[in-house]
Amino acid sequence: MYLNTHTCYSLRYGTIKPENLLALAKDKGLKTFALTDINSTTACIDFVRLSSKYDINPVVGVDFRNGVQQEFILLAKNNQGFQAINEYLSGLLHQKEFMVATEPPVMSEVFVIYPFSKERKRPLNKNEFLGVRPDDLPRLKFSKSKWPMEKLVILQTVSFQNKKGFNTHRLLRAIDNNTLLSKLPLSEQGQEKDMMLSVLALCELYKDHPQMIENTREILDQCRIEFDFENKVPKNQRTYTNNEALDFRLMRKLAYQGLKYRYKKLGTRIFNRLEKELEIIQQKQFVSYFLINWKILKYARSKGYYYVGRGSGANSIVAYLLRITDVDPIELDLYFERFINLYRTNPPDFDIDFSWRDRDDITNFIFRTFKNTALISVYNTFKFKASVRELGKVFGLPKEEIDKLSKGQFHIDQLDFLSKLVIAYSQFIEGFPNYLGIHAGGILISEKPITHYTATFFPPKGFSTTMFDMVVAEDIGLYKFDILSQRGLGKIKEAVEIVRYNKPEIPPIDIHDIKRFKQDKKIKFLLKNAKAIGCFYVESPAMRMLLKKLQVDNYLGLVAASSVIRPGVAKSGMMRKYILRYRHPERRKDAHPILLKIMPETYGVMVYQEDVIKVAHYFGGLTLGEADMLRRGMSGKFRSREEFLKVKNQFFENCKQKGHSHELTAEIWRQIESFAGYAFAKGHSASYAVESYQSLFLKAYYPLEYMVATINNFGGFYRVDLYLHEARIHGAIIHAPDINKSNYETRIEGSHIYLGFILLHSFEVANAKKIVMERSENGLYTDLDDFIDRVPISIEQIAILIKINAFQFTGRNKRELLWEAYMKINKVSMEEQIFTLFKTEKISYQTPHLSSSRYEDAFDEIEYLGFPLCDPFELITNKIGPSLQAKDLSAYVHKTVMCYGYYVTAKNTSTHKGDRMYFGTFLDRNGDYIDTVHFPPVARKYPFRGRGVYQLTGKVMEEFDSISIEISSMKKLDMMQDPRYAEEQVKKLNT
Incomplete structure (x- = not known):
């Protein structure tokens, strides 16, 4: 009886989650009803x-509105009708x-279905109706329109479940309109009565119009939509060549051609593995998936793009021979069944990383080459802290109160009524969808048009994007191709180019000569001594300590370390045992x-x-099908706990029958569970x-070029200044941006x-590019x-250049240059459009003698x-005398020491009690690393206070030759007063 219902995917309007709407409908006695979200088919x-x-x-259908003004509702009679609605909605969403x-x-x-209030001036077509709201019933009696009763249907809108839902709706509408709740116009909100009634109650409202009730039933009875959720046959593009047999012959041919490229010596083991994989890939109908990836990467190589094929796809020799991956599964004895097995229903998953500079062109190529293509969306949801801020407004x-609430600095019992409401409703809307975004790299290539399943929108990125996320896509058998962006590849590619010119x-x-590397x-040496700053995946403090x-x-060993560092191994307590x-x-x-x-x-x-699957199969007696459930559970795609629970009882029962003790079985299962959502496939590592x-090769032989590439690709784990520090260690001389030497990067x-000028805060990109272009065309x-x-x-922009010493080559003091620029820029700006045949004589200004210091330079550098x-140690108020350095700490194990360090970074984590603790990284005066541990009581008492030099006091600890300080107290040293505003201090320091 309901032709117009909304879920929370009617963004910032509806307040009912899809499953809650179904539960509510069942409770009200409904056997059928229509979901018609506002301008959206996300939830369908x-x-x-x-x-x-x-x-x-x-x-299913759509409630089409301009803002909150309802124009009409479209309901799909069948799948063909749903596709037509999606195509129409997509056309609207693709417009500017x-x-x-x-x-x-x-x-x-x-x-x-048109609202009754918007009567048509023309006769209605066979499939068109007028929807009569309960409020319209009095008007219906006296309406001058003589619409036949067979054209009238019930239009009871459902947007809220109860009064709280309506209140939430009003808050969402106020957020959407960026206005105070007290100033929200009635025209921008629904009616409080837009709730679901029982069938009997609804029919009672329309009892005087039985034909209207019958018309509504007839419309619902004529609608039937079906999607196959049980048979998980992939709905991706089925063939590459439009012929499955031809597809397989092509894949086989390409694989055998790849043998010469990949292997110097061929043996039975390689051929047997290849034939086994080819047979399973064909049997599972995954051939087109391999060939589509091959086509994409063939294009990438033709353009000279670097890429890395990773994930469990590296377990496949076919993927290796087709150059989708660069990992030899024979060399590493990779477990093919982790990638594809006869129990696996969804296609294998290749994650292809490209440089962030190249990925958009790859995406363009995919959209040009394959017919039914779309990006996958993600829904950005309301987060609690952000909701507190929005609802507070x-x-x-007042801002002070909002800040206090968002930071959790309150006791609920001490809050006033409004603040309590903010907290209560922020908790209620937490997790509600807020707006559509784009998945990091997921692309669908479908056999049927994308609009068979969903409407698409057209975000600024410029590619058609689905209105549902990857979980919904997988539910109907649409599996994504992952085309990801990674700055590490950009660093490698650019470093090679920089070496070429420098x-x-x-x-x-040959950056692909991995066997030589x-x-x-x-x-x-770099690996063993953890000297890998800037290098992909091995530069973080945690990885650096693990390598040590x-x-x-x-x-x-590095392959193993790449997986050991993951939370699953650490959480299980097995990291220490592995070391x-x-x-x-x-x-x-000691191992069982x-x-x-x-x-x-x-x-x-x-x-x-793979280890988890092997243990589940050989130790726990699970079948490969049951072990595949564990694989899905470890994927981290929302439903991992459910997958684990399905096989837990079977695992325990099998172990009991095998004679394993309950204690041992429970311990092994605990380790297995810890991997949920975190584990790496071996091929991925x-x-x-x-x-x-x-990256280690480039760091070892071309450290300066590699650090420049790292900076130009926006670093890695650390800030720019640490990579400059690393470059200095290797002999670099660092210069501030210079108008004659610097480029944009x-x-x-x-x-x-x-x-590069790009690093200057507040300096406009257009100006940076003008400087470089003019210099390249007309000289220094x-x-x-x-x-x-x-x-x-402008004077503001040239002042930045002068202050940062971009004119240092002139040999003139920057204060004098600033004075002169202020005198000349205004005159130039007035005469900018006056052209003369001869160059006019310059007005010579006599600038006063002004001085500046290296400390003033330092503070200008900090600002810009x-x-x-x-050296940041030079900028503290009280100079530090001789003190312990990082290299000295090994002689003080289990002793309390005091030393000084420049703050680099800190990582926070939770203890088993939920308290926050930190792992800090500092540099000493020599540029060596000091690692620190801050347990919760100390972390609360001595918090990090941003960049600067800290006095560190604590006990020196050693574990497996890795030295750290367990902090007992920490103090940030005062930085000297800004000399640009303290002339007397400048004079004192200069003397």
């Missing part, structure tokens, strides 16, 4: 999927300005003999997803390790690094006058770069 697929659980026949016409185009398989609370005498670098002594503990210097067994071979006998036999390479410790080796000339700038003549620029180019 999930609504259809869940409806059988509530014994409801689902009807969304505007619904007063009438839709003709759609034969769609019912159209809606209720008109060291032209060097032969071309694995044997390189310099790379082994493991003393890894080989590829297989012990790695460092001390005699400890390997069955586990050691299953996982000899990792000494009986579960490190990879191996793919990461390949990229790590490429940072560049290197020999061992001299000139920071000779002085300030020459620069002002050639580059139109965010960090000083000098």
Whole structure:
């Protein structure tokens, strides 16, 4: 009886979650009703999927509105009608300005319902009706319109479940309109009566119009939509060549051609593995998935784009031979069944990483090449803290109160009525969808048009994007291609290019010669000593400490370390056991003999997803199908706990029958559970390790060029100043931006690094590009006058350049230059459009003698770069005498020491009690790293206070040769007063 219902996917309007709407409908005695979200089909697929659980026949459509003004409702008679609605809605959403016409185009398989208040001046078509709201019933008696009763239907809108839902709706509308709740116009909100009544109650309202009731029933009875959620046959593009047999012959041919490229020696093991994989891939009908990926990457290679194929796809020799991945599964004995097995219903998952500079072109290529393509969306939801801020503004609370509430600095019992409302409703709307975004890299390539399943919108990125997320897509058998962006690849590619221009005498670098890199002594040294700042995946403080503990210097060790660092292994408590067994071979006998036999390479410790599957299968007796449930559970895609619970009882029962003790079984299961959502496939770790080796090679042989590339690709784990510090260690001379030497990005000339204009805060991009273009076309700038003549620029912008010493080449004091620029820029700006045949004579200003200091330079650098180019220890008020350095700490294990460090970064984590603790990283005066641990009581008492030099006091601890300080107190040292505003201090320091 309901033709117009809304869920919370009627953004910032509806307040009922889809499953709650179905539960409510069942409770009210409904057997069928229509979901018609406002200008959205996001919830339709999930609504259809869940409806059988509530014994409801689902009807889907869209409530088309301009703002909150309802124009008409479209209901799909069937799947063809749903596609027509999606196509129409997509057309509107792809326009620059969304505007619904007063009438839709003709759609034969769609019912159209106009609000009764908007009477038609023309006769209604067979599929068109007028929807009569309860408020319209009095008007119906006296309406001059003589519409036949067979054209009238019930239009009871449902947007809220109860009074609280209506109140929430009003708050959402106020947020949407950016207004106070007290000033929200009635025209911008629904009616409080827009709730679901029982069938009897609704029929009672319309009892005087039985034909209207019958018309409504007939419309709902004629609607039937179906999607197959049980048979998980992929709905992706089925063939690459339009012929399945031809597809397989092509894949087989490409794989055998790839043998020559990948292997110098061929043996039975390789051929057997290849034939086995080909057979399973064909049997599972995944051939087109491989070929589509091959086509995409063939294009990438033709353009010279770097990429990394990672994920469990690296377990496949076919993927290796088709150059989708660069990891040899034979060398690493990778478990193919982790990637594809006969129990797997969804296609394999290739994650393809490209440089952030190249990915958009790859996406363009995919959209040009494949017919039914769309990006996948994600829904950005209301978060509690953000909701507190939004609702605080809606209720008109002062900023100070909003800040206090959002930071949790309150006791609920001490809050006033409005503040309590803010907290209560913020909790209620937490998790509600707020607006549509774009998935990090998911792309659908469908056999049927995308509009068969959903409408699409057109975000600024410029590609058609679905209105549902990847979980809904997978529910109907649409599996994504992951085309991801990664700055690490941009660093590698750019570093090679920088070496080419800065060291032209060097032969071309083959960055893909991974086999040579694995044997390189310099790379082994960097790994073993954790000197990998800037290198992909191995530069973080946690990874640096793990490398020190493991003393890894080989590829297989790094592959394991890449997975050991993941939360699953750490959470299970097995990281420490792995390190012990790695460092001390005699400890390997501590492993359970069955586990050691299953996982000899990792000494009986579960490190990879494959290990979990092997343990579940060989130790716990689970079938490969049940083990595949564990694989899905470890994927981290929302439903992991459910997947684990399905096989938990079977695991315990099998272990009992095998004679394993309950204590041992419980411990093994605890370790398995800890992997949920976190574990890496071994092939994934191996793919990461390949990229790590490429970056380690560049760091080992071309550190300056690599650091410049790191800075130009916006760093990695750390800030720009740390990478500049690393460059200095390797002999670089760092220069502030210079109008004659710098480009928009940072560049290197020999061992001299000139920071790019891009790093200057508040400096306009257009000005940076003008400076570089004018210089390249007409030569270097000779002085300030020459620069002002050639580059139109405001006094505020040239002041930034002068203060940062971009005119240092003139040899003039920057205060004098500033004085002169202020005198000349205004005159130039007035005469900018006056052209003369001869160059006019310059007015010569006599500038006063002014001075500046290196400290003033440092504070200008802090203001415009965010960090000083000098030693930060020079900028503290009280100079530090001789003190302990990082290299000295190993002599003070278990002793309390005091030392000084420049703050680099800190990572916070939760203890088992939920308290916050921190791991800090500092630099000493020599530029060496000091690692610190801050337990909750100390962290609360001595918080981090941003960049600067800290006095660190604590006990020196050692674990597996890794030194850290367990902090007992910490104090940030005062920085000297800004000398730009303290002339007396400048004079004192200069003397």
